[in-house]
Amino acid sequence: MANPILETKEVSAWFGKHQAVRGISFSAEPNTINAMIGPSGCGKSTFLRCLNRLHEEVEGARVEGSVLLSKEDIYGQGVDPVAVRRRIGMVFQKPNPFPSMSVFDNVAAGLRLAGIHKRSVLAEVVERSLVQAALWEEVKDKLKQPGTSLSGGQQQRLCIARALAVNPPVLLMDEPTSALDPISTAKIEELLVNLKNDVTIVIVTHNMQQAARISDQTCFFLTGELVEAGETSRIFTNPQDTRTEQYITGRFG
């Protein structure tokens, strides 16, 4: 592949003695959506959390291997995990706006952290991020209300806006629609496809139709291993591995 923006080499991850991710090598091209599918407990979330060094925050957790973001190893010597996380956005399964912060403050949190406090700049970026997250029209009159007062689907788009505000080149998403209703899910799927112009997305999904609808590359995980990765249309029409075929035709998982 030509010029991957994100590349992993033999990444393994442990919770104490339990190995959840086994030597995964994977790469993502710029401006693509990359879907991770596979049965529950196969290590998708754990792998995703290795990509922004969040896994190591769990007590007793450990990672091996390397993750290259624009050719630079984020697990390299002297790399500060906090700095890594500022360049890689993340959206979680459950919407998690910061409590007792307004809609505006939620989106502005990352900028303020980066030392940007000028009101006009914040306002501009907050608006841009909310537009990108397809939420602006719904909340432009509610910017001062608590983020937690929005509906579940709106909260999740607020979290997307919060992640986008700092302009990360890569956005990680862990089953972002699994707690939402079909209409909110459709909205988010649509906005993800539009977001591709600005960011590279790695999305874990439980929903194979979702992977088929929106992703460019699909990766199939099983018991901590990457069984097969490839162009989405190819994976769903012509899987090379029989386990992939069994999974996508619904025979297990």
Place this chain on the structure above:
Amino acid sequence: MEVSLQPAAHTTGRLRDRLSFRDFGRKWKNRGMRLLLLVMAIAAIAPLLSVFIYVFQQGGSSLNWSFFSEVPVPVGETGGGMLNAWVGTVTIVLMASVVGIPWGIAAGIYLSEYGKGKLGNVLRFATDILTSVPSIIIGLFAYAIIVVPLKRFSAHAGAAALAVIMVPFVTRTTEELLKLVPNHVREAGLALGLPRWKVVLWIVLRGSAGGIMTGVMLAVARVAGETAPLLFTAFGNRFLSLSLDQPMATLPVQIYTYAISPYEEWHRQAWAGAFVLVIFVFTLNLFTRLIMARRR
């Protein structure tokens, strides 16, 4: 599928009786139990109401402006007030709060955010024990390590005793409230590139500020009424004193001194003092609850 609410035909005898929906005995038992619990609940608040009414009757009429604006007069003369005592209580409680609140909150943050290991468990256990140590013991301790070496009762010693009583309450309240913040909120902060200490202060602590404030106010209200630990630390003072290294009067101690005295006039003043103390603690509680209600 049809679901029958009747017991299946093959259930027999006693079992059928138990499954029956026409059990009037159960309904009456239920009502009787509920009535009993209601009576007990009312009985539980009866003492509170009586205390309020009694203190109001006894103290309300003795309360006048000079109670707040004058210091005690010599025995035999009428008039005078408890200016020295209420100023002393405010001063000592304020001093105790300035030390005890940040200390307790910091300890609570440690226990909730970093206290997963053995050390955390030991600290948590110690805090629980400290909460249940009788306050007079804390007072004795302050007496032994502050009053005795300095050879002098002082406001400092009183405030130190009250601060030590406050800390475990504030610590446990803070810890409990921080633990209510779901972990995925912390992860959202970390994923945004906040260092852990900023996540704790900006997101977790801020998110529970309202609840923590309630706990803090309740702790303040509690120590404001403490008497035993002040008896041999702040001691008491017949004059208005603002010197922190000198003995200082407080409402609870002055109430105690006056109540056990043989003078009618002092008894009257003790009731007035009790009334003020009750109102103070009650207002603090009410105020806290109002703030909480508005935040919801």
